[in-house]
Amino acid sequence: MTYVSNDPSWWPEINWYILFSYWIVVAGVVVVYDWVLTLGQEIELIWRQRWSLMTVLYLTIRYMGILYSVINVLKTMPSVSLTDAVSIIMYSAVSWINTALTAMLGVIMVARLHAMYKGSRTMLMILVIIFLAVNIACVVMAAMALNDTVAEEFILSGVYMCGYGDDGNEQLLFSMVWILNTVWEVLALCLSVWIAVKHFRGIRRFGPSTGSTIGDCFRVLIQSHVLYFAR
Template identity: 50%
Template sequence: MTVVSNDPTWWPTINAYRFSSYFFLAAFVGVMYDWALTFGQEVELVWRQRWSLMTVLYLSVRYLGIVYAALNMLSWIMFIVLDWVFVLMLSMLWVIIITRLHAMYQGSRNILILLIVAFLAINIFDGVAVVMTMLHSSEEELILSGTYQCSVADTEDVSHLGSVCWILNTVWEVLTLCLTLWIAVQHFRELRQHSARGIIKDCLTVLIQTHVLYFASFVAVSCFELIIDLSPTLSTGYSLDAQIYSGFLAILEVVQMFVLGPRLILGVREYHAKLVANSDVVTGMTSISFQQRVHISTGNSV
């Protein structure tokens, strides 16, 4: 359905959409700046290395993230495509985290099964939620005072699905953070008395720092989502406060997924490259890993 109107009562809506587009543009610029900043590392640590699952995931998250950020500026038109891209990107990030944790837990089958079961359950629900939202949403093309917009409205039957997805995603992030911290504590205890423990300790530090930073960004996103959901004026209004909160939420989501997400791989590979530059250190670390039965994968598999 197309609505054409020059009614001045639509002006707050026009201003709200226009104001939101500034934040989407800022998010896109941020992703492009981070890509330009790390492109040299990407060439050396990704493109020129042996290809693996992590290589594919890194390139997918990085470059589909750029596309997502660009389409986000047209989110009122491309909302269906963006929903599916978001679910796909989130799944890829979780596969990266599963691979890291599987390596940190020395290939533990129990940990792998736990993570895969949780991964499948949450992602299947997210996919079903997107389908239900598509089936129970109505959209209108708005031509307001010469501007083109798309209005999307969900029915009450699916309005709660977004909150349920957010809760499940939070459960996943908390679970992976707890598993990361737990194995880190265990490794530090095992290496406390070893004379060369600093090498593997530095590796664990890299893994923990990148994961904790990623989790902190998720917490920031969750806080903004919670504030918007609990405030009727922010969730449904076109006030300046509502647009500012929604705009910062859009920026944080893009930063979490498409800036910090690729760094989960890039940070570890950068550390591995530094070890390779010193063959004596690499040989010593490998020997220590076998002697102590502590396996920390820092290569292209993480």
């Protein structure tokens, strides 16, 4: 149902929405501009090389990010009229793209940590179990939240806006999704810092006798990551 009003009391919300839409457009333009600038390098270094799982993940994340930006721009443009059905479809699309991108970035993080821990199967199993538990829970809660979400079109002083509400605990569910993803990110960060500190201690302990330096450490880490992702 469309709500129409010319009440001046809505002007602060209208001004905020217009400013917000400008920022969304700027962000979308930056994403597309970056894609155009790096398209040649992408074709040369990615498309024409031997493909791997990481190649697929990289390209999927890259182009889903562009799609995410485009949908966000269309969804927030104050001059575009969207029906309630179209609004909820776009809102759901943005939410599911965000969920999928988070999961794919998690896969990359698992692969990086697996490489940092020298291919430890035990660490891989722990990471996979935690990753699956977090992401399955996030998908279930996101589905429950989106199922309760309703959209309504507002036309306020000639400005088109989409309002979203819920009949249940949408905010609580999305907050839980955010908390779980944050816990996963913090865990990954702690594991990365731990193995890096452990490696640096080894370099400092045996550095004088072997001639190794911190620069050598970074070089080995980079080479191991490159070789791992090239497989």
